[in-house]
Amino acid sequence: MAREVKKAVDTALVDKIVAKHRTREGALLPVLREVQDSLGYLPQEALERVALGLGLSLSRVYGVATFYSLFYTRPKGRYMVRVCESAPCHVQGAQEVIDALIRELGVSFGETTPDGRFTLEKVSCLGVCGVAPAVMIEDRVYGNLTPESVVAVIQEYR
Amino acid sequence: MSFYRAHVLVCAGTNCALKGSQAVRERLVSELEGRGLGAEVKVVETGCFGLCEEGPTVVVYPEGVLYCRVTPDDVPELVEEHLLKGRRLERLIYRQPVEKAVQTVPQMDFFRGQVRVVLRNCGVIDPESIEEYIAQGGYQALGKALTEMTPADVVAELKASGLRGRGGAGFPTGLKWEFAARAKGDVKYVVCNADEGEPGTFKDRLILEGDPHSVIEGMTIAAYAVGAKKGYVYIRGEYALSIERLETALKQARKMGLLGRDIFGSGLEFDIEVRVGAGAYVCGEETALFESLEGGRGEPRLKPPYPTDVGLFGKPTVINNVETLANVAPIISHGAKWYRTLGTEGSPGTKVFTLTGDIVNEGLIEVPMGITLREVIYGIGGGIPEGRGFKMAQTGGTSGGCLPAELLDVPMDYDELAKVGSALGSGALLIMDDTHCIVDIARVFSRFFEHESCGKCVPCREGTMRLHEIMTRITTGEATPKDIENLEALARTMAAACLCPLGQAAPVPVMTTFKYFREEYDAHIKEKRCPTGTCRALASPAVSLAAGKGV
Ligand SMILES: Cc1cc2nc3c(=O)[nH]c(=O)nc-3n(C[C@H](O)[C@H](O)[C@H](O)COP(=O)(O)O)c2cc1C
Numbered sequence: 111m112a113r114e115v116k117k118a119v120d121t122a123l124v125d126k127i128v129a130k131h132r133t134r135e136g137a138l139l140p141v142l143r144e145v146q147d148s149l150g151y152l153p154q155e156a157l158e159r160v161a162l163g164l165g166l167s168l169s170r171v172y173g174v175a176t177f178y179s180l181f182y183t184r185p186k187g188r189y190m191v192r193v194c195e196s197a198p199c200h201v202q203g204a205q206e207v208i209d210a211l212i213r214e215l216g217v218s219f220g221e222t223t224p225d226g227r228f229t230l231e232k233v234s235c236l237g238v239c240g241v242a243p244a245v246m247i248e249d250r251v252y253g254n255l256t257p258e259s260v261v262a263v264i265q266e267y268r
Numbered sequence: 269m270s271f272y273r274a275h276v277l278v279c280a281g282t283n284c285a286l287k288g289s290q291a292v293r294e295r296l297v298s299e300l301e302g303r304g305l306g307a308e309v310k311v312v313e314t315g316c317f318g319l320c321e322e323g324p325t326v327v328v329y330p331e332g333v334l335y336c337r338v339t340p341d342d343v344p345e346l347v348e349e350h351l352l353k354g355r356r357l358e359r360l361i362y363r364q365p366v367e368k369a370v371q372t373v374p375q376m377d378f379f380r381g382q383v384r385v386v387l388r389n390c391g392v393i394d395p396e397s398i399e400e401y402i403a404q405g406g407y408q409a410l411g412k413a414l415t416e417m418t419p420a421d422v423v424a425e426l427k428a429s430g431l432r433g434r435g436g437a438g439f440p441t442g443l444k445w446e447f448a449a450r451a452k453g454d455v456k457y458v459v460c461n462a463d464e465g466e467p468g469t470f471k472d473r474l475i476l477e478g479d480p481h482s483v484i485e486g487m488t489i490a491a492y493a494v495g496a497k498k499g500y501v502y503i504r505g506e507y508a509l510s511i512e513r514l515e516t517a518l519k520q521a522r523k524m525g526l527l528g529r530d531i532f533g534s535g536l537e538f539d540i541e542v543r544v545g546a547g548a549y550v551c552g553e554e555t556a557l558f559e560s561l562e563g564g565r566g567e568p569r570l571k572p573p574y575p576t577d578v579g580l581f582g583k584p585t586v587i588n589n590v591e592t593l594a595n596v597a598p599i600i601s602h603g604a605k606w607y608r609t610l611g612t613e614g615s616p617g618t619k620v621f622t623l624t625g626d627i628v629n630e631g632l633i634e635v636p637m638g639i640t641l642r643e644v645i646y647g648i649g650g651g652i653p654e655g656r657g658f659k660m661a662q663t664g665g666t667s668g669g670c671l672p673a674e675l676l677d678v679p680m681d682y683d684e685l686a687k688v689g690s691a692l693g694s695g696a697l698l699i700m701d702d703t704h705c706i707v708d709i710a711r712v713f714s715r716f717f718e719h720e721s722c723g724k725c726v727p728c729r730e731g732t733m734r735l736h737e738i739m740t741r742i743t744t745g746e747a748t749p750k751d752i753e754n755l756e757a758l759a760r761t762m763a764a765a766c767l768c769p770l771g772q773a774a775p776v777p778v779m780t781t782f783k784y785f786r787e788e789y790d791a792h793i794k795e796k797r798c799p800t801g802t803c804r805a806l807a808s809p810a811v812s813l814a815a816g817k818g819v
């Protein structure tokens with residue numbers, strides 16, 4: 111599922127999502143999840159709309175949106191490349207895989223490639239350490255990676 | 269129901285799926301159809317089998333022959349040989365590292381020594397079929413609890429079993445349920461903690477992928493015991509397959525009247541909702557998890573009050589780990605006395621461990637509590653690859669301690685591991701061979717905590733940062749002996765002053781490496797030398813010489 115970055119925020123869409131979840135207890139996280147799934151990230155305008163719809167302060171909504179690593183308040187590349195740097199992956203050679211990724215993409219952590227295709231991010235354990243070292247691209251996991259095979263994986267998305 | 273002469277089980281766990289098990293399954297089905305065996309041989313998708321390193325795995329029953337690294341192209345030959353001619357396909361049969369050709373599941377070293385209580389159905393049943401779960405005795409424990417036992421009986425049975433929480437802290441489950449049952453208020457909750465963020469841990473994912481009903485049944489029994497009408501499973505966002513399987517299982521259970529109003533005609537009302545996390549390790553901490561479920565930042569609360577009095581939405585709440593809940597039905601079915609025949613006096617039952625790092629059989633195992641590290645690593649785990657030497661094992665994930673070879677015979681249970689400064693924790697086991705640097709891995713641990721500190725309390729926010737800074741200095745040759753003093757002081761401060769166990773435990777792994785591998789620290793700090801050559805800044809002789817002069 112690739113994220114499309116849209117220009118103007120479709121507030122009607124945001125309102126619809128809010129309406130769907132409004133009666134649930136603790137609705138904010140499910141709402142933010144769905145808004146992000148539709149818009150690609152959480153733009154300021156959408157956060158304002160969510161705050162209004164749920165009757166919360168903008169600072170609270172913003173505080174939540176920035177707390178979690180799977181929420182993005184800035185536009186991201188089309189594909190999120192999340193590479194695990196936790197100990198089990200590290201022992202199995204994650205550093206070499208990370209170096210290869212940085213070389214291949216030409217960006218460092220938190221950056222997006224100039225063509226807007228990839229954003230590289232380092233993350234903690236993805237829970238697939240049985241096939242370490244691992245990388246997640248959008249919803250897909252790639253395991254048992256080597257510096258060579260990770261480059262081949264990236265090529266698939268080019 | 270039709271009768272099949274053979275069943276072919278294809279692992280559909282994430283690890284095998286990554287290696288192409290779906291294509292293998294499709295090929296099997298079409299191949300069997302093509303040869304007119306469709307009505308005789310059934311292909312079943314199962315949950316993880318544990319031998320992830322060897323995937324995709326396929327088991328053929330009734331013989332129980334395990335085939336490894338099966339590709340779609342192997343399928344025609346497999347069908348021809350095994351299912352048509354009744355001969356085993358030798359070249360794909362799992363071989364133990366020591367080259368003893370082994371064939372059937374119970375004979376293998378990997379399974380010998382394992383006792384499957386929690387994983388009883390994983391790799392055995394189709395996780396998307398409630399009928400198969402029921403055929404294995406599923407939901408009988410719930411039936412027994414509702415018809416033959418009072419809520420107090422259930423609590424008493426759990427207490428007698430000695431089951432302790434498998435999420436890390438090891439709190440007695442029966443006692444937790446008793447507190448919640450006694451708490452005042454007519455709205456109570458049961459929460460399943462499936463946030464699994466401890467590095468090296470993937471057991472909860474595989475339990476939910478392989479046998480979601482076992483967790484639903486455990487939660488429903490808990491609801492009956494404490495008087496809750498609503499349950500939540502809080503599951504980490506990356507676990508797409510677990511979420512999907514769980515949602516499917518919940519629908520099936522509702523349809524059969526095993527969730528909802530008037531369960532089993534007993535008058536019990538209970539339902540479960542799945543909530544998906546958004547990526548924060550600290551949300552695995554129970555009070556942070558409540559904050560997150562309530563729609564806030566996942567920051568831990570000050571305890572007491574404890575969740576059994578003031579939990580989710582301020583109501584009395586039982587929160588248990590996935591594995592803890594999967595233990596409940598067998599305890600109710602077979603009784604506390606049976607449960608206590610497994611494991612040790614202080615830690616009855618089994619434990620699921622995930623083996624990672626430098627070990628031949630990476631994957632998932634379940635063994636009785638009290639088994640030694642040596643048995644796990646060299647028996648079930650198949651030893652260290654390529655005959656390299658053992659360096660250390662970290663038990664309990666990144667928050668646990670690192671143990672040297674001298675401690676390989678420590679029995680693994682809550683109390684014995686605590687005595688040597690480590691923890692059973694989540695059951696993650698990281699094995700490292702002697703080609704890796706202990707200081708470098710300690711730096712990686714400290715980096716994790718810096719990254720995952722939620723920032724609510726200062727000792728943790730600042731402390732984890734300083735910890736990482738010091739560790740980085742040691743691995744780049746910029747540290748002085750003064751840094752060691754600072755490290756020790758920092759560890760004491762954080763243990764005493766941090767708000768939650770994340771910060772309190774952050775220095776533990778680092779300090780155990782320091783305690784057991786002091787020489788390697790000295791080499792880095794005093795000689796500016798990394799004995800294994802892992803630390804890049806110290807790797808070249810020119811650099812270490814130049815740095816050496818500066819001391
Ligand atoms: C930082 C931190 C992270 C935790 N992560 C988890 C987790 O991912 N899963 C879990 O079950 N328990 C986790 N725990 C433990 C929970 O706080 C809690 O003890 C547990 O869910 C209780 O269930 P149990 O008694 O069945 O183990 C974590 C604790 C801390 C301090």
Ligand code: FES
Binds near residue numbers: 194239
């Ligand atoms: S340590 Fe990388 S996926 Fe678990």
